[in-house]
Amino acid sequence: MSPDFLRDALIYLAAAVLFVPVAKRLGMGSVLGYLIGGILIGPFGLGFIGEEGKDIMQFAEFGVVMMLFLAGLELEPATFWRMRRLILGAGFAQVGATTLACFALFMLIGFSWQASLACGLALSMSSTAIIMQTFREKGLTKTQSARSSLAVSLFQDVSVIPILALLPLLVVTAVSPPAGGATRFIDTLPGWAQTLTLLAAANAVVLGGRFVFVPFLRFIARVHLRELFTISALLIVIGTAYLMTLVGLSPALGTFLAGVVLATSQFRHELESDIEPFKGVLLGLFFLAVGASINFSQIFSNPGLILGLLCGVIVIKGVVALLTGKIAGLSFDQSMIFAVVLAQVGEFAFVLFPFIHQLRILSAEWTDILMGVTAISMAFTPLMLLINERLILPRFGTKESVSKKASDNIEGEHSVIIAGFGHFGSTVGRFLRANGVAATILDNDSDRVELLRKTGFNVFYGDATRIDILKSAGAQDAKILIAAIDSPEINRDLVDKVKQAFPHLTVMVRAKSRLDAYELIDEGLEHIYRESLDTSVRLGVDVLVGLGFRRHSATRAGQAFIKYDEEALGRLAGHRHDQEEYLFQTRRHIEIQEALLALDRETIPRLQDHAWDGRSEE
Numbered sequence: 001m002s003p004d005f006l007r008d009a010l011i012y013l014a015a016a017v018l019f020v021p022v023a024k025r026l027g028m029g030s031v032l033g034y035l036i037g038g039i040l041i042g043p044f045g046l047g048f049i050g051e052e053g054k055d056i057m058q059f060a061e062f063g064v065v066m067m068l069f070l071a072g073l074e075l076e077p078a079t080f081w082r083m084r085r086l087i088l089g090a091g092f093a094q095v096g097a098t099t100l101a102c103f104a105l106f107m108l109i110g111f112s113w114q115a116s117l118a119c120g121l122a123l124s125m126s127s128t129a130i131i132m133q134t135f136r137e138k139g140l141t142k143t144q145s146a147r148s149s150l151a152v153s154l155f156q157d158v159s160v161i162p163i164l165a166l167l168p169l170l171v172v173t174a175v176s177p178p179a180g181g182a183t184r185f186i187d188t189l190p191g192w193a194q195t196l197t198l199l200a201a202a203n204a205v206v207l208g209g210r211f212v213f214v215p216f217l218r219f220i221a222r223v224h225l226r227e228l229f230t231i232s233a234l235l236i237v238i239g240t241a242y243l244m245t246l247v248g249l250s251p252a253l254g255t256f257l258a259g260v261v262l263a264t265s266q267f268r269h270e271l272e273s274d275i276e277p278f279k280g281v282l283l284g285l286f287f288l289a290v291g292a293s294i295n296f297s298q299i300f301s302n303p304g305l306i307l308g309l310l311c312g313v314i315v316i317k318g319v320v321a322l323l324t325g326k327i328a329g330l331s332f333d334q335s336m337i338f339a340v341v342l343a344q345v346g347e348f349a350f351v352l353f354p355f356i357h358q359l360r361i362l363s364a365e366w367t368d369i370l371m372g373v374t375a376i377s378m379a380f381t382p383l384m385l386l387i388n389e390r391l392i393l394p395r396f397g398t399k400e401s402v403s404k405k406a407s408d409n410i411e412g413e414h415s416v417i418i419a420g421f422g423h424f425g426s427t428v429g430r431f432l433r434a435n436g437v438a439a440t441i442l443d444n445d446s447d448r449v450e451l452l453r454k455t456g457f458n459v460f461y462g463d464a465t466r467i468d469i470l471k472s473a474g475a476q477d478a479k480i481l482i483a484a485i486d487s488p489e490i491n492r493d494l495v496d497k498v499k500q501a502f503p504h505l506t507v508m509v510r511a512k513s514r515l516d517a518y519e520l521i522d523e524g525l526e527h528i529y530r531e532s533l534d535t536s537v538r539l540g541v542d543v544l545v546g547l548g549f550r551r552h553s554a555t556r557a558g559q560a561f562i563k564y565d566e567e568a569l570g571r572l573a574g575h576r577h578d579q580e581e582y583l584f585q586t587r588r589h590i591e592i593q594e595a596l597l598a599l600d601r602e603t604i605p606r607l608q609d610h611a612w613d614g615r616s617e618e
Contacts (some may be wrong), residue, residue, distance in 0.1 A: 072259020091155020
């Protein structure tokens with residue numbers, strides 16, 4: 001193995017480890033951390049990696065290829081059909097209006113109508129990776145803005161194929177191969193023939209997926225070796241990309257189509273689970289490469305042009321998305337988030353601009369400039385989200401605090417704070433309210449906040465992990481904070497910040513699973529509530545009653561089971577990293593638990609069982 005390769009890998013990993021935690025700690029998200037890290041280690045920063053960005057873009061292109069395979073794999077036909085109206089409506093409006101606006105912009109600059117249309121189509125794309133990563137990190141995946149952004153992303157993904165088919169038709173003169181470069185098959189064809197070749201290659205991938213990939217994976221699955229299945233998935237991705245490059249087409253297009261075909265197969269979920277470990281790494285690698293590929297020497301030599309294009313594209317895309325969100329019925333807050341996440345240019349531009357240059361519609365210089373604008377727009381997205389969250393929404397959207405009159409009417413409102421008011425937090429809040437306990441609620445879904453305020457709840461809008469919002473919600477005077485956010489990662493982040501800033505607060509935290517509970521135990525939390533435990537035991541109690549057990553006996557057995565399971569949870573947490581010891585201790589605790597429950601059944605008097613119901617035990 002080459003020492004240079006190991007050195008480059010070490011620098012990439014070190015940049016991610018150093019800058020991503022800092023960016024997240026500052027509330028800017030992991031994407032900006034990767035981009036900053038890439039800028040600093042790249043050829044236009046400290047120069048640790050790459051020569052004039054060429055080495056970096058090879059990594060970036062491979063990252064794009066793999067990400068588009070995953071995007072195709074996630075393009076489930078059932079999801080597309082279920083959201084077809086939103087996808088076709090919002091997606092067509094965003095792509096069509098953005099293309100027309102950018103077309104007008106480039107015509108004013110002096111481009112030909114063919115080049116203006118091609119650039120407009122490429123710039124209408126947005127980054128699916130940034131969109132999904134942003135909503136996931138901020139816990140907004142179930143909001144209307146996230147749903148609408150997903151719809152537009154799906155439309156953009158599908159529209160890439162007809163766009164690539166359309167571009168060769170814009171070629172006025174015959175395309176000659178680049179000087180000194182190898183002649184590819186597609187370079188020798190006229191525009192209409194290139195379109196037919198692209199459509200033929202796309203159909204070949206689709207047919208190959210159905211009649212070659214699926215039978216091949218079925219054969220591999222019979223071997224029952226998971227690592228071989230993962231290797232086979234990578235073979236399909238890289239093989240498809242290689243065959244597309246032989247024809248002279250985009251490798252990313254081939255892998256995207258392969259993913260779409262496999263999304264309908266019975267192997268979809270297994271492929272997703274096998275490739276999932278690569279997904280986060282590839283996303284990080286892609287954003288590091290994008291940051292490192294930003295050509296600052298080009299920016300400094302043409303600052304006015306680059307800055308003007310960047311602002312023009314972001315403003316055009318932002319305004320179009322804002323209007324699209326309003327037409328789709330989104331509130332101001334949701335429309336602003338929707339507009340900001342769609343304002344950047346996406347990774348498909350790294351596929352489209354080289355193809356446009358290959359067709360000689362754009363010069364090499366302009367291709368580099370627009371690729372730079374694409375990369376910089378991605379880098380600006382986390383900053384625009386931060387500005388929107390900290391400056392715009394608190395002033396013009398749903399306010400973080402409620403009116404003073406409402407606060408004065410609620411006695412002791414700050415004794416309990418609930419962070420997250422989804423299905424879990426809302427149940428807790430309604431139970432407390434029904435028993436005369438007023439709770440202050442924190443939630444980052446503006447639509448939900450407005451609805452809750454109309455029903456009389458005391459709600460603050462904003463990110464519960466921000467110390468300033470916790471202070472404005474009365475955390476300094478409260479007694480209990482309930483961490484009920486849906487994302488375990490955000491919940492743990494909240495717990496860490498509350499322990500440091502408000503050590504007097506008793507924190508009661510939601511855990512989605514046993515593994516999440518172990519992580520929280522490591523943090524020193526005592527009040528942990530697994531969201532499925534009580535419901536599962538309650539179902540088991542009803543099963544016992546249905547089999548003839550008396551309700552009192554079954555309920556008592558359920559409570560005893562919960563007690564013993566909670567005690568075992570704390571003991572098993574320390575062994576979970578040693579699988580053999582963990583399995584041994586788990587079996588031991590199960591045996592002890594069953595013995596204790598059997599002893600309870602034999603020794604505890606049952607004289608009052610009939611008080612619950614009149615049925616006899618069998």
